[in-house]
Amino acid sequence: MTQVTIIGTGNMANAIGGLLADGGTDVAYISQADTGTAALEGEIVVLAVPYPAVDSILAAYGDQLDGKIVVDITNPLNFETFDSLTVPAGSSAAAEIQSKLPKARVLKAFNTTFAGTLVSKRIGDTATTVLIAGDDATAKKSLAAAVEAGGVSAIDAGSLSRAHELEAFGFLQLTLAAAEKITWTGGFAVIN
């Protein structure tokens, strides 16, 4: 059975954990307060926290993350202006995390799906699709299999450098929802 540790206990943590549990994955949660003391179970660790909280998690676990599949779900927005990202132009939160964890297999995923669409597993009449970017093909397949077992679609969106585009996509989608041009139960669906 796939084992996943989710760090974080917010809406996205619960939505991702619920989805993976529906697919038979064994899901353990670690609250931000327990970060560093609670053990990391399984091969996959999901950082389901806001981007500014990531660094303290990386510091707390250090080389315990070596070899793990580390899933970055963040949209590193400047939430004061809602007009820019806080990562360097052309880069991504995922690339920054990978540079800090050179021995981990970092994936970008879940940042393009609102929590509500992971819970309902639908965007309108369409199955929700999780877009996954990363440089390790095996890691992407493992996460995609766990996601699909939960009842939504998954697409390999390319190398970790595509995290830049996924974060732009997530940023755009958040600004449209915040401006009430789309709903938090909707957004961008992938249609074949």
Place this chain on the structure above:
Amino acid sequence: MTQVTIIGTGNMANAIGGLLADGGTDVAYISQADTGTAALEGEIVVLAVPYPAVDSILAAYGDQLDGKIVVDITNPLNFETFDSLTVPAGSSAAAEIQSKLPKARVLKAFNTTFAGTLVSKRIGDTATTVLIAGDDATAKKSLAAAVEAGGVSAIDAGSLSRAHELEAFGFLQLTLAAAEKITWTGGFAVIN
């Protein structure tokens, strides 16, 4: 009646022109060969050409574009590598065009919709949505009205700085279609 000049005669030019004509817009086409000699009719000019062809059009029309609504539809990909854009990191083709045409009202639009979805007006069971970014609210409303009259949806996606995110969105969608992970008649639909 709204009058639009479309520069370009390719798939996207014809798809956009057909959509606007369906909505009662008077559409004139200028081939790249006639650029500079054919007159620009109406308030809206759509640059329906690949990004590398834009500069020669701007040079040919010069101050005839002052005051016009200039619609940039490009996805400025490096088509050799399919792995990056050719505009500076953090910028966009639309921002580059606006800097070269300070007196025009530049909009980014149509770069997130494949030609097929403008012709069918559907992505799967959902109406196609044209995302429009720009700094001139009146210009965005004019284009949105013409697009909606043609039978698809339009959303104001924010200021021209959001063109960066629209181009990332378009880039991602193109890479997924080229990799046969989505179809050219599908893609990202906007669901409410």
